Amino acid sequence: MINYILILPAIILIGIVFGYPIIRYFWLSFHASSVLTNLDVINNNGANWLRVIGDGRFWQDTIQTFRFASVSVSLELIIAMAIALLLNQKFRARGVVRALTLLPWALPTTIMALGWRWIFNTPYGPIEKIALLMGFESINILSNPNLAWMATVIADIWKTTPFITLILLAGLQTIPNDLYEALKLEGGKSFDSFIRITVPLLRPYLLISVLFRLAQAFGVFDLIQVMTGGGPAGSTESLGLYAYLNAMRFLDFGYSATIIFFSFIILSSFCLLSWFLIRKSKLILSSK
């Protein structure tokens, strides 16, 4: 009984800052509340939900958000794994290098997004200059709908790879060295060690990284807002940004709530799936 009482404050807090808004969004998604209604809340019998289903921009943004999240998270995992393996080796000034690796993550997103916006800028950014120097035509990355989203992915990788690196490095440090030595005595090469020991024992850490990062990347807002503002031609617009635009630019709170609630469903089903996978691998975590 006492345990429930002790977690009660946390539950109440989560209920206030998370539970209530979600319920409120759900309720609001069945109502019209916009400039047209003088911001009064009027029941519109699910018209928002019908609108969402037929809204091409919403679905395009959904696809873009998934594309952004899946590409950046999977690249981040690969790069972070490589960096974590490197940082787990013994070398001079390892502590300094480890601290430096975290730096991009410690920067505020808006600051680094602004930096990347300038890096990709045409005609003043270094990438454009280098391309011109090497004899290429002007690339104009942030104005090209096929390239701009990749620029946002690159910026996101730069920013959040350190986070995954940190988690994976912590995971690597829990793997006892004598497991590798035992495999070496059995004839295992480095590749065998990686596949047979490192990856399976890192699985819980990989899943936690994926869970955290997918949730974050799926809700991406500030990076896109600062770097591209969702353009060109809406090609980098995320669901979070679309919901924000509906509420803050178009003052259509009912529809914005519908988008938010819909993304919430998609996102939480993702989280549930990851949680389920993590639970399955708990055995590995507890066996040390």
Place this chain on the structure above:
Amino acid sequence: MTLNVINMGKCINKKWIIRDISFDVKDGECLAILGPSGCGKSTTLRLIAGLDKANQGKIYINGLDVTNLSPVDRQVGMVFQSYALFPHLDVSSNLSLGLKIRGVSLEDQTKKITSILSIMQLDHLSDRLPSELSGGQRQRVALARALLRDAHVYLLDEPMSNLDAQLRETLRPELRKLVLNREQPVLYVTHDQQEAMAMADRIAILKDGYIEQIGTPEELYKKPGSIFVANFIGRPQINMLPISNGVIKAIRPEHIYIDNQGFPCKLVHKEWLGINQLFFLDTAIGPIRMICESSVSLPQEINISWDEKNVHEFNANSGKRCI
């Protein structure tokens, strides 16, 4: 099969961890490497396994110079102190992983694993994860994995240290039956002198990276080559008597007896150990430990004596045995 180590040494950061280590282990012989923690026992084992490179000396397994061979080519079966079982694999996968990596056919894998599982009495545990096994069972899996290696030499790194005292004693005969008395030489690292004496044919006492003495348990007990060995082997600890003329005399507690003609001492404390009892005596030449039958009851003031033939004499400067 044999193991010969000649002048082996390991140097890290200009400091010798072990140096001039030489010993031979014959086929079927078990040599215990015994010493306090930090004396280089595990380093010795790791150099022989090839997990670390020796900076000095040669290692021969079966007459073949393996000093510069990779660990896998040395064909050693090793049991790690932690057992180093793969926590994500069940017992049979733990055993089969090495075979799989070495390209043993699936059919042979199954055959070998079935046979080793039954030898080790692990049949009913084959699909358990290491975390679901008891300490003794984990040890058996680790042994099974080492035995599957078809090794030329077995290296056991404190295989009992993770087990509680009672289990240790029950597992000793089992370990002896399964691993020792095969045709391969066995190197057994331990810091427990009792375990070393129980398991090994010969014991090498290691101190600060050097071999202090090497011999059968009986030799070490009866003729300790130095004060260090005398103190290390035999429980309760040997009594060191005060220096006189540059010689330290030592007498084991079990060689002291009550003698009305002997010299007087005072009973300070006693430990009743069941099979016998240990008396702590205060004498003019310092504290002395004495072992008596458990039925004896002593007054506060007694006289003790010992036979001169049981006295060990050591040079006070070098700590080495005289004669």
